[in-house]
Amino acid sequence: MTKQVKILTENQINYIKALLEEKKVSIITQDILNKIQNKYGLNRLQIKRRATTTGFKINIGYEWKEITDNVPKKSYISLKCNVCKNEYVTQLIKLKGRTYSKEPLCPKHYRDIINNSSEWREKNRQAQLKAQNRPEVLEKQSLSQKRRHADPKVKEQYRQIGKKLWKNKEYAEKVANSLRKKWEDPEYAERVISNSRQQYHGEYENLKYQSLVELAFILWQKSVNKKIERYNLKGIKWNNNKNYYPDFIVNDNTIVEVKGGPNGWMHQRKDEIILKQKALISWCENNEYSQRLVFKKDIPKNFYKKAKEIHVKTYSKKDN
Ligand SMILES: [Zn+2]
Numbered sequence: 001m002t003k004q005v006k007i008l009t010e011n012q013i014n015y016i017k018a019l020l021e022e023k024k025v026s027i028i029t030q031d032i033l034n035k036i037q038n039k040y041g042l043n044r045l046q047i048k049r050r051a052t053t054t055g056f057k058i059n060i061g062y063e064w065k066e067i068t069d070n071v072p073k074k075s076y077i078s079l080k081c082n083v084c085k086n087e088y089v090t091q092l093i094k095l096k097g098r099t100y101s102k103e104p105l106c107p108k109h110y111r112d113i114i115n116n117s118s119e120w121r122e123k124n125r126q127a128q129l130k131a132q133n134r135p136e137v138l139e140k141q142s143l144s145q146k147r148r149h150a151d152p153k154v155k156e157q158y159r160q161i162g163k164k165l166w167k168n169k170e171y172a173e174k175v176a177n178s179l180r181k182k183w184e185d186p187e188y189a190e191r192v193i194s195n196s197r198q199q200y201h202g203e204y205e206n207l208k209y210q211s212l213v214e215l216a217f218i219l220w221q222k223s224v225n226k227k228i229e230r231y232n233l234k235g236i237k238w239n240n241n242k243n244y245y246p247d248f249i250v251n252d253n254t255i256v257e258v259k260g261g262p263n264g265w266m267h268q269r270k271d272e273i274i275l276k277q278k279a280l281i282s283w284c285e286n287n288e289y290s291q292r293l294v295f296k297k298d299i300p301k302n303f304y305k306k307a308k309e310i311h312v313k314t315y316s317k318k319d320n
Pocket of ligand 1: 094
């Protein structure tokens, strides 16, 4: 009896190719694998063997969103870069080794993130060096050395003073650090900027708004009896572990980010909006929420007009 050589038929190959093209991936993702298995009743090993016999090169792996804790480290992963949208195939173990960002990024755009953060560190290091070498700091250092030779009583006094100073310094540094960290977070910067420069921020029926567009959106949702509240869940991780807090939750199931225009404001770049949106989308996939990005142009014009009227009415009264 001769063993029959099993190969993939032309139809099967074409079917696989069509799936790859449809998904715009170059490896057999789990979703594609399932489809082939269901259609032809072949298991994973059979598909792999037959493809090899036929001379049809395939790699079986996972799409970014198919990754779970159980995926073997050496598996092939197909991801679409958050920045350039190109497919990038790599092994899971290489992605796990990334420390600067857990976002799906191609090597080029991952490198950009590393460069940005190392650039920042270097700037910071140089600023600290400069501060240490300022004449008054050096003077203080030499004075404190002389003091160590004073008599024990005085010495103890100085020691206490030094301790206090040191504590103050530590405290000041802590504050400075946390402030700097906050400013690094564009959300924080945005909030501060919008609070200080935004002409239109206030509260409407216990809901805070930071712009007329936001108020217009609130009015619109209320007019169609939607439940609307400010986003009150945990921050969504994006870009190297920074937190992102979207604007609203509508009907307990949809997270909404309201934007003035697709290009963002002067302090928020378009690619930043895209990165956050991507983070929000993948967060939603795991948390049973859906999401929407609403631009000014999406909101019916009459609500914008109404928003302005309400705001002016509410906030001009207080001044009088
Ligand atoms: Zn890229």
